Amino acid sequence: CLATLIIMLVGDTYTLINYVSFINYLCYGVTIIGLIVLRWKKPKIFRPIKVNFLIPITYLAFWAFLLIFSLYSEPIVCGVGLIIILTGVPVFFLGVYWRNKPKCVNRLIESMTCWGQKLCFVVYPQCGSAEE
Numbered sequence: 001c002l003a004t005l006i007i008m009l010v011g012d013t014y015t016l017i018n019y020v021s022f023i024n025y026l027c028y029g030v031t032i033i034g035l036i037v038l039r040w041k042k043p044k045i046f047r048p049i050k051v052n053f054l055i056p057i058t059y060l061a062f063w064a065f066l067l068i069f070s071l072y073s074e075p076i077v078c079g080v081g082l083i084i085i086l087t088g089v090p091v092f093f094l095g096v097y098w099r100n101k102p103k104c105v106n107r108l109i110e111s112m113t114c115w116g117q118k119l120c121f122v123v124y125p126q127c128g129s130a131e132e
Helices: 002-010 015-039 053-075 075-087 086-096 102-122
Strands: none
Touching: 015 053, 015 075, 053 075, 075 086
């Protein structure tokens, strides 16, 4: 979020849209790769929707073409998009991967979550007293 605010202050909206669209297409491709890997490694698990294996393979081929073309035509935009994705790595390690956090860090994360919920009206906050 902080990186997005900085980009909004420095660049224009169309550049930000290009960054986000590259990130979206990258995530779509990784999702399809995960689907293919799961279909190959765990063919017996329950799937509510079954499609022909040719559909994700075809989508992945078009995805690879578009991603390679994007990397070739606008490498700086794609590089900044990758940097934006990588800004989430420290957040993942601090918030998810690190299991035995001190209580003060847990309280900080919980208060930030509660503050974000209240700010965005996303979820009824489960923190503090019931009168809030």
